[in-house]
Amino acid sequence: MKKLRARLKLWLSTKNAEGVFGDGKWRLLKAIETEGSLKAASKKLHISYRKAWGDLNKAEDALNTALIDKQRGGNMGGRTDLTTQGKKWVKAYTKFRDDIEKAMEKAYKKHIEELAK
């Protein structure tokens, strides 16, 4: 038995929609924040523009909130950045995720590590 690593995937869901918001969208929003465009963000995360775009739509639709502010055409062809609301979500989710990840590390050491000697 070799060294194991604990991993997790988090997401939020409503009654009717499953993947409302989660790790993927969180990463995507962060990337948009630093990159300034959806295209650049998707490239950075190695996912297709097609998927990134679709995911965002789904998230905004499900949360019923504008997370990003998009504009096409113009100086550099277009741009995308986060709304105030979007930034709030990124911040909140970052803390949320951090807390859980820490708890996971601790729980791993406490319960699993010895077994996987």
Place this chain on the structure above:
Amino acid sequence: MKKLRARLKLWLSTKNAEGVFGDGKWRLLKAIETEGSLKAASKKLHISYRKAWGDLNKAEDALNTALIDKQRGGNMGGRTDLTTQGKKWVKAYTKFRDDIEKAMEKAYKKHIEELAK
């Protein structure tokens, strides 16, 4: 924005294998423990026998440990139950998962709840 629910998926991985052990296998082992057979366990979890069997093989292979003790033929056609090692894993993983789930609830209340008003 309606009431959200935080959800998570946990698993352990090694350098080469991804889904070594996780929620699915954990549930499966628990079911085997109470049901006494792989067939009954898979039915209880609403997954195909084919998948259950394949998953177990993968887990034992990756962990390089016998988790279950299987026997075919015989009185009732066969049976399956957990090895000592398997029981240990179930117990440990249960605690592991509980800890994290609690942390998740707490973190949700702390960071997300207000946003998803």
Place this chain on the structure above:
DNA sequence: CGCGGTTATGCATGCTTCGACATATCGCAG
């Protein structure tokens, strides 16, 4: 007004996963 670079969107193809089937094997009971 045409160019460039981005957002916007449908569609067809491909890949991965899972389930449904189809057998084969095993060992006790009668």
Place this chain on the structure above:
DNA sequence: CTGCGATATGTCGAAGCATGCATAACCGCG
């Protein structure tokens, strides 16, 4: 030695999801 019921495995097809391609629409700039 035959039947029953569970384990053991390969295989083919359906479903879900992501990628890639093809096209539009948009708009500041030279």
